Amino acid sequence: MSLRITFLGTAASVPTVTRALPAIALKREGEIFLFDCGEGSQRQMVTAKIGFNRKMRIFITHMHGDHILGIPGLLQTMSLLGRDKPLKIYGPSGISEFVDASRRTVRFSLKFPVEVYEVGEGVICRERSYEIRSAWAEHSVPSLAYAFVEKPRPGRFNPEKAVSLGVPKGPLWSRLQRGENVKLLNGRIVKPEDVLGPPRRGRKIVYVGDTRPSENIVNLALEADVLIHEATFSDELAERAERDMHSTPSGAASVAKKAKVKLLILTHISARYSDANILLEEAKRVFPNVIVAEDFMSLDVPFEK
DSSP, X not given: OOEXXXXXXXXXXXXXXXXOSSEEEEEETTEEEEEOOOTTHHHHHHHTTOOSSSOEEEEOOOSOHHHHTTHHHHHHHHHXXXXXXXXXEEESTTXXXXXXXXXXXXXXXXXXOEEEEEOOSEEEEEOSSEEXXXXXXXXXXXXXXXXXXXXXXXXXXXXXXXXXXXXXXXXXXHHHHTTOOEEOTTSOEEOHHHHXXXXXOOOXXXXXXSOOOOHHHHHHTTTOSEEXXXXXXXXXXXXXXXXXXXXXXXXXXXXXXXXXOSXXXXXXXXXXXXXXXXXXHHHHTTOSSEEEOOTTOEEEOOOOO
């Protein structure tokens, strides 16, 4: 099962020639999870070939314009292109008022349902195979970070064990691998744990919008496969970052190190850095496995072996 992250916008506050405003798409089994929605996100989605009529949820970190002003345009584009599936939007207090005001004042008709949820810290979305958790970041306005967490997968199937228990190859094997008990013709019940190894952990992706380094984020990101963290200012502007409640590369890297994540990706890059290598090098002094996001960069997140 593929899990792909595509960076649609990686700038901070204002767009540049090469960086659009914040938006990150996570694609899994045909479902899209969009984290933040800066201006022009729908154009970025067109370029990245991300469909507009898929099952989709949008997660907004906070109510600053560079993270939310793409919502009205995205809704209108979806409607004009005939979207008919419901769209769910999650965010902190104020997101409902913003979406309602956009619909009333821009005056475009929607051909699909839009459900808006104002959320706080905790599990905000729970499905059969994954859940979305949120935690408060530390910024100048209420700001959330989000974790996409897959539920554990069944352990590896042991076909020799299944045969020894009298389970014929075919549909019954599939049912056991899905975690279901099966009943044999002789009346014997075979349970999944009889033929499966220990459960295998799912994947975990954490996205942090605007924040200064935070222990709350460390806890949310604990042992994540990927931590996507803002790094607006270089280390030489650490005082400015602290005052504006943003992060530097070494600050983001310290969070990654404490949380024991596998990969750190820096985003939300200030327009003052036409060359982001300085940010990369600063982060690497603290946490070695780090990259700086670029618009339209994609990466697949594999299962743990």
